[in-house]
Amino acid sequence: KWYQRWLENRDFVANPESSKPSFSIVMPPPNITGVLTLGHVLNNTIQDILARRARMQGFEVLWLPGMDHAGIGTQTAVEKHLRRTENKTRHDLGREEFLRRVLEWQDKHGGIIIEQLKRLGCSCDWSRQRYTLDDAYAAAVQKVFIDLYNKGLIYCGRRMINWDPAAQTALSDEEVISKPQKGYLYFVRYEIVEEPGRFLEVATTRPETIMADTAMAFHPSDKRYLDLLGKRAWRPLAREKIPIIADEAIDPEFGTGVLKVTPAHDALDFEIGYRHDLPIIDVLTSDGRINCPTVPELHGLDRFEARKKAAELLEVTGLLAKAEPYENNIGFSDRSDAPIEPRISEQWFLRYPKTKEALAVVRDRLIRFFPAHWEKVYAQWLENIHDWCISRQVWWGHRIPAWYRKEKSETRNSKSEIYVGIKPPSDPENWVQDEDTVDTWFSSWLWAYETMGPQTRKKFYPTSVLVTAADIIFFWVARMIIAGLEFKPGKSSRIEDNIPFRHVFFTSIVRDRQGRKMSKSLGNSPDPLELIDKYGADGLRFGLMRIAPTGQDIRFDERQIEEGRNFATKLWNVARFRQMHGPGDAEAKINAQALSIFAVEVLARLNETIDAIESAYREYHFNLVAQRLYDFVWRDYCDWFVEAAKTDIFSEDEAKKKSALAVMDLVLSATLRMLHPFMPHLTEEIWSLLGLGKGSIQFAAPPEKVALDAVADVSESRRFVSANYETVQTARNLRSASKLPSNKKIRFILRTSNKSISEQIPTLSRLLNAEEVTLDPKYEAPAGTPVAVTPLGEIFLAIAAADQARERERLGKEIAKVEAEARTVEAKLQNDAFVQRAPSAVVEEHRRRLNDLNEQLAKLKQARDGLS
């Protein structure tokens, strides 16, 4: 219900004319037909935390959301649907009709994720929501294409590319994932033409491409084969004479040291073929079947079927020497997971501009990476960068703005006349437009600034920080940097105005408990919407952030989301407790003189927490921020302060009561504001419930540290508080060790001459659930009375019939423990080197500790001896 109100108040809408300093984030656009995953939850929660925190700090905040058309992904999904429902391919429908169907699909399934992000509580400026296929955006993509073409950086050429036979398109190098694959290494015998009966043996993993061999090659220094140079060999399938050549690229150590050169189907072979001017024979179809009518046994077979069949054919003719099991790396399509086929094809390529500059802006920290070690990965990529194959044989996307003069052929042909421009040529009947679209990333790399109008850009570009998973560092992050440097509109001469972002925070990747990547097919990906239903959006957000380490993957465990929910409940309950004692005070002022020692303690800890989360934020350590807040709220505030303060809260003394409630309000108010970026809904609810501020908590300033200067002896008070708390813990342990139920009211006697303790007796009794705690400086305990040594003195349990034997045993254990520690400390102090070289404060600390331990020991022994 709060979310709706925030939207109505236009709280998330950025004003480019604001005089406030700006803070901006562009959302990595999810796929239009995507649904929310835990990765999205993590990523967008982080962005929301940053945006909300900045809003509280008084920045004018723009968090710009949007979606990506996801060319191959969306097209594949629609094609699959078509095949299932109508048993048709996109070619059956034709381009126009197919695109109409995609739009239909988009209307039906698109944009779901936006609604899901709203359920998470994301404070995006929805009025600026963008899509990579918006008209203006599409025009910008075209313009960039044309500009780069005119600069000679984009060119059309016949090259070796990565072909995805399943998706039927070319891919960039980055979209190929190499995985080890089990197969065989076939040793095939090629007969020497000039020396019948002599064979050249070659090791290959791909016998099905033998028909495309156009040479045999060995290393020029390889003596084994030197005499064959210039001779020819019989190609065993599609029998033909092929030359035997020498080339430096061959590794004499591999297999037999001989390579069959297949320029059409291997990148290395292509280069060798180019050097030796070899013919290129392509024996594969675009969907990965054999196209070689001269070998009818193989023609039409799938490439993997053909591999087995080719081996069989060689076997029967005696040309297969052997086949060894072999494991090598094969490229797979990132999209379809089909094995990639290296293929020569006419495609569009981009020679990256500004690579040196892109390297420099990160090296010189104009753009900072968090964690910084990704800088190395980024640099490695840029230093070995290759031209980017940007054309995709896909219909869904930004069509390439290139036309070819109609001649003999109507397909793309780099040798024919090319026209590149926004509008079709003036005599369209003589031209045919390129069928292809550009790589989706060729549109997303403009995302940082093409999503903004000139005015917005003026205020909010460069963006403050980019939040993304590291797996798209090359696809997106690096390319956006290049794009910003090369063609941000209204480019400035100052490089720091052109970079797309100042910080990049790389999030973890969410894995399952076994460490596997989340995936639909594994079914190990929980539905975030169900998690929200179960644990609340705030519980999910907080739970996830608390376990999200920086620079490492997350092992997701639903129990940790449960903890997030539990924490939310805890916070809610303590707020309810506060509410029971009247309305909160927005201007809660504390009176330094009236503060209880416990209040001083909790305020001091609040100050420490404020400092700690401030420095954790600086390094984007969200898990530390969450953990600190969790500990502070639960331990320091609820368990200790509130419990101790109940003495004052329930007391008849109005002044004490008021002071305690004021401290409660002050701490709650500060805590809520610190938690708001993580748990926006709950904190807003409590904020308004207790009336802790005038407006929405969203624009409340972050808490400042409480000035404790007016409090006399802060450190003295704090030492006394921890002595009290330690005494409580020791006494509770004594009760538990004596097997007394925790609800049984019992009497404690504290033997001490320290008078200032008497004031804390009611609180000690409360925390110990004691019937009473009496002070007696000269208490003589009956033999067998359970006793423990505390910083405040010896505490005794008043119970009727003590079991002497058990008590002796307990004391014995206690003594052994203390003795052991005392020995360790003493040994250290007897080490001259330590005493001389360690900082004096550390040595002092050890001395004090040893004193305490010895004192404790003496008292414990005395107690034991009293047992007779």
Add this chain to the structure above:
RNA sequence: GCGCGGUUAGCUCAGUGGUAGAGCACUACCUUGACACGGUAGCGGUCAGAGGUUCGAACCCUCUAUCGCGCACCA
């Protein structure tokens, strides 16, 4: 082959030179006036291994093992 990151309690993880931590799980007690999605207490670690630096190492250095990731190779 090159590079990066990890290895701490049964599980998930904090902890960058000075007495090993949290939550969950487990055990015992407890529905005591916010909270059983809770409270109290407890059990549980030669910090992957070996060497080194240091008065002192989970932490710094070297090597090894092991897991994961990226790049290159991949006939």
